[in-house]
Amino acid sequence: MGAKLLCLFLASVLLAYYVYTPIPEDFEEPWKLMLITASFRAIGHLAEVADRLGLMHYMEVLMLITAAEYVAPMSDENVTVIDTEFSNIAVRLYLPQKASDGLRRAVIYFHGGGWCLGQAGMKSYDHLTRWTSNRLNAVVVSVSYRLAPKYHFPVQFEDVYSVTKFFLQSSILSQYEVDPERVCVAGDSAGGNLAAAVAQQLLEDTEVETKLKAQALIYPALQTLDLNLPSYQENKNKLILPKSLMVKFWSEYFTSDSSLREAMASNRHVPVESSHLFQFVNWSNLLPEELKKDHVYSSPTYGSSELAQKYPGFLDRRAAPLLVSDAQLHRLPLTYILTCEHDVLRDDGVMYARRLQAAGVPVTHDHIKDAFHGAIMFVSGPAELAVGHRLLNRYIEWLNENL
Structure with a gap:
């Protein structure tokens, strides 16, 4: 009995150690968030083991989880939902059933998932x-x-x-009774990257007469x-x-060659001949003082030209919209x-907001101090979080007021 109790105690300690994640004091529902984080960590470790053993690619393991989240297109009394294709690309189309006084607004949405995961039919994206x-x-x-790893940038x-x-x-x-003056592109995470890149590219495309509203x-x-x-x-x-x-995610977007991932992990992937691009991401000039904190800006450490020659995509503005000039x-x-x-991508969005504002573009920048990356997805099921509802409602309110 003593040995069993000891084993149970040790197992409980290990489980508690695995589940416990320090949560900032201002976060709501900390224990639920701990469990969510532990679940994501466990899936990541499982994917790492499978990848190291050569059983499955890391991203393919994660994709099994997102595939399990798939929901079929289900219409309801408010919205007709259809899976179809536009330009031979799969899309899920949502058509409102409520009467409209005139032409409707439209949103083209790109899901997140690091260019490797996700789909329009995932439960969380279908809800959003x-x-x-x-x-x-x-x-x-x-x-x-x-998606990568089967397809890489610029696919x-x-x-x-x-x-x-x-x-x-x-x-x-x-055909869909959409007002051409009220169309928006939107996306989260990697989808936000794609939305920003699409908005930039449309400005250069003389074949497209319709201009985005937002x-x-x-x-x-x-x-x-x-x-x-x-x-x-x-x-x-x-x-x-x-x-x-x-x-x-970043490295897999361009290649499955581990040398790029290793160089990115040490921040030594940009060749010296591309040094002029750092002016567009110089956080010492672009971040407000409250985000600089005690950090000190240091000059970039450059890598060899070989990676940039083999995988030029990571220096392409279609992959990195912040690299576009002010003009x-x-x-x-x-x-x-x-x-x-609480997001590694926080400063990307802050710097883009500052640069757009300086260029005269009307920008609404919502910075949520008690939120983390991916929070807007947690709005249903056992992983539902109040912060997810706050972010989703703010996004919808902005669209309603501005589109």
């Missing part, structure tokens, strides 16, 4: 886009773009751009140059998206940016 359609009485196009960008360009045709907008970027990933920003340092081991996972930013549409204090 369905809610958007219902609350705004708007047409919503949610895009299931192709993901090209998929979402093709869908956007297809939808913005006057004949398609007319872009909404939810904790977006916007730059590949400096992966040691204050937000990366402060949140490297925090909630949902630690730095190690973000580095995996190119001023024509961008009305912008919403949401950032979270």
Whole structure:
């Protein structure tokens, strides 16, 4: 009996150690958040083991989890939901059933998941886009773009751009009774990256006559140059998206070659001949004092040219929208940016907001001090969190007021 009790005690200690994660004092529902974080950590460890044993690629293991979240397109009394294709790319289309006084608004949404995970049919994204359609009485196009590791940049960008360009045709907008002056691109995390890149590319595309009314970027990933920003340092081991996972996502977006991931992890992946690009991500000039804290800016440490020659995508503005010059930013549409204090990507969004404001673009920047990366997804089921509802409601309110 004594041995069994000892084993039970040790197992309980190990479980408590695994589950326990320091949670900032201002967070709501800390124990629920601990359990969510422990679940994500366990899945990550499982994926790491499978990858090291050669059983499955790390991202393929994580994709099994997201695939389990799939829900079939289900219409209800408010919204008709259809899985279809635009420009040969899978989309989930949400068409409101409520009467409208005139043409409707539209949102083109790109899901997150580090360019490697997710789909429009995931339960959390289906809830978000369905809610958007219902609350705004708007047409919503949610895009299931192709994913790494099977597909690398620029495939993901090209998929979402093709869908956007297809939808913005006057004949398609007319078919779905959409007002061409009230269309927005939006996305979270990697989807926010894609939305920002699409909005920039549309400015250069003479074939597209319809102009975006707005872009909404939810904790977006916007730059590949400096992966040691204050937000990366402060949140490297925090909630949902630690730095190690973000580095995996970034590198996998461009290649499965581990040499790029290793160089990114040490922040030595940018060649000296690209040093001029660092002006666009110099946080010492672009972050407010309260986010600089005790951090001291240091000059970049450069890597060899070989990686940039083999995988030039990580220096491409379609992958890193912050690399666009100030002169190119001023024509961008009305912008919403949401950032979270406890997020490695926090400073990307803050710097973009500051640069857009300096360029004269109307920007609403919501910085949520008691939130973390991915929070907007936790709005249903056993993982439902109050902070998720707050973020979702703020996003919807902004769209309703500005689109």
